[in-house]
Amino acid sequence: MSAPTDNIMKGFPNMKVWIDQDLCTGDGLCEEIAPDVFTLLDDGLAYVKEGDKIFATAKGNPQGAEGLANFPDNRIDAVVESAEECPGECIFIEP
Template sequence: MKVWIDQDLCTGDGLCEEIAPDVFTLLDDGLAYVKEGDKIFSEPGGVEGLAEFPDSQLDAVIESAEECPGECIFIEA
């Protein structure tokens, strides 16, 4: 599975990072980005920052997307 964040919609609330810290991180610009291991997909972000995540994180990623106030988290198969 893959996930990306539309930074134009991100409110910087940080719920995604709280729910799934292995997949999401907030950077100094106050916006959330996806990560794959130690690699943070911040340049570019958005749809170009599509990161794979392990199946074990699926429930947390779905919860992050559902709880996100900016509705900016997109999950792809």
């Protein structure tokens, strides 16, 4: 039997994720759950990353809704869990 998230997200390859830093509380749960997708910077806020690229203006890249990071299909459960556990409700997943 497949996981519930697999059923919901099935048919949406190449999912993307972004963080609204205005809502981020800096708890770091996302980084604990999916450190390959999320990181905390020195400002205490979470950002998405794709490989070595961190989507933050401080790193010379767009952030927020304009800093969409792709993540591997096999990480969907961890990314969804990060969004669900986030106290700031700042993680957004898009097809």
